[in-house]
Amino acid sequence: MKKKLSALFLAVIFVLSLCSCDYSFSDTQSDIIPEQSENAPLSVHFIDVGQGDSILLESNGEFVLVDAGESDYGSTVVNYIKSQNADTLKYVIATHPHSDHCGGLTKVINKLGCENFITVETDQSTKTWTNVLKAVDKADANYIDAKVGETYSFGESSFEIMAPLSDNYEGYNNYSVVIKATYKDTSFLLMGDAEKQSEKEMLKAKEDISADVIKLGHHGSSSSSSKEFLKAVNPDYAVISCGKDNDYGHPHKETIQTLSKLSIPYFETDIDGTIVACSNGTDIKFYTERNGEIATNPTVNETKTQTADNYIGNKNSKVFHTPDCSGAKTMSEKNKVTFSSREEAESEGYKPCKQCNP
Numbered sequence: 001m002k003k004k005l006s007a008l009f010l011a012v013i014f015v016l017s018l019c020s021c022d023y024s025f026s027d028t029q030s031d032i033i034p035e036q037s038e039n040a041p042l043s044v045h046f047i048d049v050g051q052g053d054s055i056l057l058e059s060n061g062e063f064v065l066v067d068a069g070e071s072d073y074g075s076t077v078v079n080y081i082k083s084q085n086a087d088t089l090k091y092v093i094a095t096h097p098h099s100d101h102c103g104g105l106t107k108v109i110n111k112l113g114c115e116n117f118i119t120v121e122t123d124q125s126t127k128t129w130t131n132v133l134k135a136v137d138k139a140d141a142n143y144i145d146a147k148v149g150e151t152y153s154f155g156e157s158s159f160e161i162m163a164p165l166s167d168n169y170e171g172y173n174n175y176s177v178v179i180k181a182t183y184k185d186t187s188f189l190l191m192g193d194a195e196k197q198s199e200k201e202m203l204k205a206k207e208d209i210s211a212d213v214i215k216l217g218h219h220g221s222s223s224s225s226s227k228e229f230l231k232a233v234n235p236d237y238a239v240i241s242c243g244k245d246n247d248y249g250h251p252h253k254e255t256i257q258t259l260s261k262l263s264i265p266y267f268e269t270d271i272d273g274t275i276v277a278c279s280n281g282t283d284i285k286f287y288t289e290r291n292g293e294i295a296t297n298p299t300v301n302e303t304k305t306q307t308a309d310n311y312i313g314n315k316n317s318k319v320f321h322t323p324d325c326s327g328a329k330t331m332s333e334k335n336k337v338t339f340s341s342r343e344e345a346e347s348e349g350y351k352p353c354k355q356c357n358p
Ligand SMILES: [Zn+2]
Pocket: 096, 098, 172, 173, 193
């Protein structure tokens, strides 16, 4: 709670002193900028690219770009990066070759260049993907095949490759290059579209996946973000990158329920717009853009959490109920267990109540 209050307070300061975002300021406001930027040696920008991902990391003037949304968003990402005064991108990471991640990269690399390009080898051969590779070639970038455990530095920060741990998956999402970016005591786990299979592998490999902030896999889809994985990451905040009214129903309600069950507040680009997290090495402050304005009050989306605990199970009888079923209302507290979905209850061996038919 303390963190949230200070986030509120800092948001007001932030409006006056926004260091590194593409907004205009009056002269008096821009005077405050240098102090603020010195306080955030690592900033992570979750750029609003509709239904897709694009994340820009900056540490002491060095930049890393993870994905760039669909091709249509190439210019949006280029302009955003330019607004941060980036001369060049030290690392560009294409998490996987789906167009909602790599589409915009061609324009970004053609316009801004790229020193090092990190991705994972797949058999993808779409035009969108081959265009990215052509741009990498043209930029004369150093091509790096992502290897788990490798670390790279930018400014005073660094990132480590956490996944993929296998070299053969069905579909491209699990091939996603997952990175953990760290500055001093703070860290960000960026999942790309990695799904539960990749999460399982990371858990099994006993990697240190703990992080203060997680960018959830696959736009908040229920194919990612298992409870076990989120528990192990144990983040203070989650970020979901997805488009308004997208065709996939992202973020899925199962994911939101898992977050609320674990009391993890979250941000969504479809609601909050571009989201910026600034780390001073111990604390992380969030700032969001909404409706074309900087929010004075970064909304941590906890309002939806009321839908949590949709089902209540009885540890003795191994039967689960809807919360308004008499079977749930009369249950003694010590026998109670809550589930966010039917699947979760059933996977733990609970049977639906015949009376309320949950
Ligand atoms: Zn994907």
